[in-house]
Amino acid sequence: MALSLDDIRQLFDRHGSIAYSGEPVTQLQHALQSATLAEAAGASRELVVAALLHDLGHLLNLQGATPSERGIDDLHQYYALPFLRPLFSDAVLEPIRLHVDAKRCLCAIDPSYYARLSADSVRSLQLQGGIFGDDAAQAFLSKPYAQDAIALRRWDDEAKEAHRVTPDLPYFLAMAASVARSSS
Numbered sequence: 206m207a208l209s210l211d212d213i214r215q216l217f218d219r220h221g222s223i224a225y226s227g228e229p230v231t232q233l234q235h236a237l238q239s240a241t242l243a244e245a246a247g248a249s250r251e252l253v254v255a256a257l258l259h260d261l262g263h264l265l266n267l268q269g270a271t272p273s274e275r276g277i278d279d280l281h282q283y284y285a286l287p288f289l290r291p292l293f294s295d296a297v298l299e300p301i302r303l304h305v306d307a308k309r310c311l312c313a314i315d316p317s318y319y320a321r322l323s324a325d326s327v328r329s330l331q332l333q334g335g336i337f338g339d340d341a342a343q344a345f346l347s348k349p350y351a352q353d354a355i356a357l358r359r360w361d362d363e364a365k366e367a368h369r370v371t372p373d374l375p376y377f378l379a380m381a382a383s384v385a386r387s388s389s
Contacts, residue, residue, distance in 0.1 A: 207291035210378050210385065213261065217374055220264040227325040229367040232263060237371040238364035243357070251296035252353050254381045256360050259301045261285040292385050295350065303354035304361060305333050306345055311358060313342040323365065 208216075221233030230238065236257050243256035262281030265288060282305045286298055308326065311318040313336050322330065330336070337345060345351055 206288065208288040209292070210382055213258070213381070214374060214378055216261065216264045220267065221374075223264075223267075225260075225365070226263075226329075228323060228365040230365050232260065233374065234367075234369075234371075235361075235364050236260060237374065237377065238366065238369050239357070239360045240377045241369070241371040242360035242363055246356070246360070248353075248356065249296065250380050250384050251294065252300060252357065253377070254293065254384055255297045255300040255353070256357055257377045257381065258285065258289065258297070259304050259357055259361060261289070261301075293381075294384070294386065296353075297384065299350035300353040300357045303345075303348065303350060304357045306337075307351070307354040307358035309334060309337045310342045310345045310351075311355060312336040313339065314346075321362065323362075326362070 217233050217236070221231055221236070223232050224230075225232050225235040228235070236259075239259060240253050240257035243253040248256070260281055262284030266281065266284045282302055286302060289298060289301075308322075308330060312322075312330065319327075319336070
């Protein structure tokens with residue numbers, strides 16, 4: 206079943222107030238902050254939309270607060286893709302799919318990166334397969350959209366401030382409409 210932009214808005218309306226895995230923000234705040242950081246960095250509209258929607262899988266596959274504390278990897282980076290594929294191109298979908306592996310890669314190639322991860326990101330990293338070895342990191346870096354996924358991952362890590370001011374959801378959904386395959 207494909208999601209429409211209105212379905213996405215309704216998901217955020219219904220579940221956006223859920224705490225974002227032990228962080229001082231909600232799911233909606235995290236999504237808006239990620240998109241705001243992407244836009245401020247001059248990312249393409251597609252990548253800004255990917256930043257907005259990168260954790261939509263958490264809202265589609267509700268596992269309660271902080272599933273990593275219970276040893277659950279909800280595979281959120283994959284869960285939303287079948288719902289979004291009819292609506293968006295790979296320029297939106299691939300950074301979403303790859304953002305977890307981007308964390309695994311960044312831990313391998315940037316010695317300071319792991320130390321900056323939140324407690325929940327460290328926990329989920331282990332559930333998601335741990336830090337890439339050198340060969341896996343190089344293989345990841347050679348994939349299309351790997352650099353977009355790394356940028357998205359860095360915004361994801363920064364999008365956890367309780368009082369960051371962002372544009373609202375309709376602002377970013379209008380941007381999503383501008384890059385959607387069809388109007389929804």
